[in-house]
Amino acid sequence: MEIIIQENAERAARMTAKLIADAVREKPTLVLGLATGGTMEKVYEFLAEFHAKDSLDFSRVVTFNLDEYVGLPAEDPRSYRYYMEEHLFRHVNIKPENTHLPDGTASDLKSECQRYEELIKSSGGVDLQLLGVGRSGHIGFNEPLSALRSRTRATTLSPVTIEQNQIYFGESAMPSRAITVGVGTILESRRCLMLALGKQKAAVVAKALEGPISSMISASALQLHPHCTVIVDEEAAADLKEKEYYRLIFKTEPDWEAYR
Ligand code: PGA
Numbered sequence: 001m002e003i004i005i006q007e008n009a010e011r012a013a014r015m016t017a018k019l020i021a022d023a024v025r026e027k028p029t030l031v032l033g034l035a036t037g038g039t040m041e042k043v044y045e046f047l048a049e050f051h052a053k054d055s056l057d058f059s060r061v062v063t064f065n066l067d068e069y070v071g072l073p074a075e076d077p078r079s080y081r082y083y084m085e086e087h088l089f090r091h092v093n094i095k096p097e098n099t100h101l102p103d104g105t106a107s108d109l110k111s112e113c114q115r116y117e118e119l120i121k122s123s124g125g126v127d128l129q130l131l132g133v134g135r136s137g138h139i140g141f142n143e144p145l146s147a148l149r150s151r152t153r154a155t156t157l158s159p160v161t162i163e164q165n166q167i168y169f170g171e172s173a174m175p176s177r178a179i180t181v182g183v184g185t186i187l188e189s190r191r192c193l194m195l196a197l198g199k200q201k202a203a204v205v206a207k208a209l210e211g212p213i214s215s216m217i218s219a220s221a222l223q224l225h226p227h228c229t230v231i232v233d234e235e236a237a238a239d240l241k242e243k244e245y246y247r248l249i250f251k252t253e254p255d256w257e258a259y260r
Pocket residue numbers: 036037038039040132133134135138139140
């Protein structure tokens with residue numbers, strides 16, 4: 001695992017977007033796993049900018065989002081499909097048929113989850129998986145107790161996640177369930193790229209990166225991944241014990257030269 005500490009959220013999001021852009025340039029048919037949430041908004045702004053100013057080409061990119069709320073149709077502004085259209089898809093030249101999210105309105109959730117898993121596989125698997133982390137330790141909506149080998153399935157959101165995401169639903173009750181790809185599914189991606197920002201994430205970032213691997217903190221499973229990069233801002237890095245070592249690696253390793 002590589003841990004990169006950037007001085008602020010802007011720089012952390014820019015570096016994340018730059019790594020994605022480089023992956024798209026290297027493989028124009030990239031299968032890109034996408035995430036939602038406040039953290040990713042700036043990343044998508046940068047990707048839209050790279051498309052507009054530097055002709056970053058999404059025409060052959062295929063995307064798979066991590067999750068979707070059960071019961072929310074695409075046209076609901078609180079659905080993740082809507083979020084993706086708003087923040088990324090309508091700003092770049094991606095083909096609508098190449099963008100995939102689980103269907104939270106499917107009448108048979110089990111077959112929908114199976115369909116989604118199979119679609120990821122038949123597309124060649126995810127090359128680069130973008131990830132946020134929730135205060136519950138989730139990646140996707142893999143809440144505490146999610147098996148480290150779990151697959152795409154419908155899950156119940158934890159109280160911590162409901163508290164975290166209720167702001168997007170105002171006075172109305174938010175969905176209590178979601179479809180999420182599994183921890184096992186995520187670990188099969190060829191590369192993982194996690195971004196965490198702000199002091200509300202400091203505790204969970206330290207547990208996930210420096211704590212034991214545990215199904216109580218799904219993000220800790222990334223320690224098992226052979227090619228995982230985690231980018232954090234100073235606030236999210238606040239509780240990490242080995243910060244100076246991570247900084248030294250970033251300063252020293254030639255692979256990072258273009259990103260320093
Ligand atoms: P956030 O959510 O970006 O809104 O903090 C991240 C997550 O819950 O995975």
